[in-house]
Amino acid sequence: MTVSAFPAHPSPPPADVPPVGHGLADDAHPDAAVAKAMYRALLLTRRVDERAVALYREGAIIGGCYTGIGNEATSVGMAWPMAQDDVLVPTQRDLGAHLVRGHGPLEVLRQYMKRDTSQTRGRDSGLHLGREGGNIVGMVSHLGHMLGVATGVALAERQLGRPTAVVTTIGDGATSLGDFHEALNFAAVQRLPVVFVIVNNQYAYSTPPSLQYAVPKLADRGAAYGMPGHLVDGTDVLAVVHRVREALDRGRAGDGPTLLECATMRMRGHSEHDDFRYVPASLIEAWQPWDPVTRMKGYLRARHDETVASLSELEAAVAEEIDAAEAQAKAEPTPVPNSAKEGVFRRWHPEWTVPADQLGGWSE
């Protein structure tokens, strides 16, 4: 099957933007209901990210605010074809995958706003969230470290006799770390069902691809480990779903891991404190027509005759869901200082409690 080709080093991308799903066989195209559900997931991801930016600007999010704007088709697309029992090992820009695997805007905004009700009880930020029911392994910040975890999960699951496949992501920059080599090599030698998704968003903080790697494309590295490597249009949700599904099938059939390089663009700074003036404005402009959400909207209109009214209705429902989540998260308490060590040590000693007069202005 021919799948839409994307040239190596797609920075800037081609001027001609093909329709979503271009080159895929008819049976790889979803029906209208599924296509609309995918669009909703993309839109929800975009709108939660946009809300996070607004909350950061009003001071409601303290610390980093990392978005995946431009990356929605990759994050939604990688999670979409996973089975319920498969395991996701994501990184900081994979909001769409969290939303597909069961986290809602409320869990995400609570975490961003460091509420006591959040999964980490205000102790951690960003997408450092796990989910038992959705089989999401919570990430640590140390780039590359989660690849070994993903490979280990796949090995453990096989030893337990389960058909679990694992999907994990890594940025273009983090592929330069030694962990990348170790995890891919081990997974290939053991023929583990792991899908390694490189989210090539053209920058690692301020470092562009030309200063990061010397191969024409990162997908080429698959051959070095004895696994297929494919460059995928990471702004086309159907192309991502197709390649991930194929890789999951391959893994489950016992044929080992796959390396996918999803080409996207980081449309904002590394984090919201970063004005990304080192990114040429022309590059952002060139990627604009490749917007994953707009492209999928065009697909719905062209292929499934979705009306403007029905899509506006969906847009309003998404906004309402996020408004409600924001209002609820804001109404929830932040953690009290004396709870800081709870959940850190197995046993709690009363003498660890700081006397009220030594709280330095913080109240209980």
Ligand SMILES: Cc1ncc(C[n+]2csc(CCOP(=O)(O)OP(=O)(O)O)c2C)c(N)n1
């Ligand atoms: C081992 C390690 N080194 C450095 C950092 C700091 N850091 C966090 S994100 C980042 C850039 C990562 O770029 P990339 O892998 O392309 O992912 P992206 O941020 O573009 O999604 C850096 C240097 C870190 N978290 N871990």
Ligand SMILES: [Mg+2]
């Ligand atoms: Mg990057």
